Amino acid sequence: MIAKQIMEADRDALLSCDVVVTLLDGAQVDDGTAWEIGYACAKDIPVIGLRTDFRLCADSDGGIVNAMIQGSVLGMCRSADEVLGVLGAPGQEMASAQPM
Numbered sequence: 001m002i003a004k005q006i007m008e009a010d011r012d013a014l015l016s017c018d019v020v021v022t023l024l025d026g027a028q029v030d031d032g033t034a035w036e037i038g039y040a041c042a043k044d045i046p047v048i049g050l051r052t053d054f055r056l057c058a059d060s061d062g063g064i065v066n067a068m069i070q071g072s073v074l075g076m077c078r079s080a081d082e083v084l085g086v087l088g089a090p091g092q093e094m095a096s097a098q099p100m
Contacts, residue, residue, distance in 0.1 A: 019047070022073070046074050048075065
């Protein structure tokens with residue numbers, strides 16, 4: 001696949017989502033993940049951030065990732081179990097993630 005096909009496939013997959021869970025580990029958030037968060041946010045698709053990395057890479061007080069990323073997600077989770085708790089059972093309304 002060429003770059004444009006990859007982007008279009010990713011974009012189309014995002015449009016089919018009810019919610020997006022993003023893995024935010026690493027020294028910096030992955031460029032593609034950042035794009036996906038921005039696109040989902042622009043399309044009013046809820047985004048949950050998952051960061052299991054102990055390193056902080058924030059530029060705001062109390063943040064654990066870049067302020068633009070953290071401000072775009074409903075909340076941040078620190079484990080997969082926490083994400084599952086936020087998502088809830090099928091047919092239930094999504095719970096709030098921890099604002100960080």
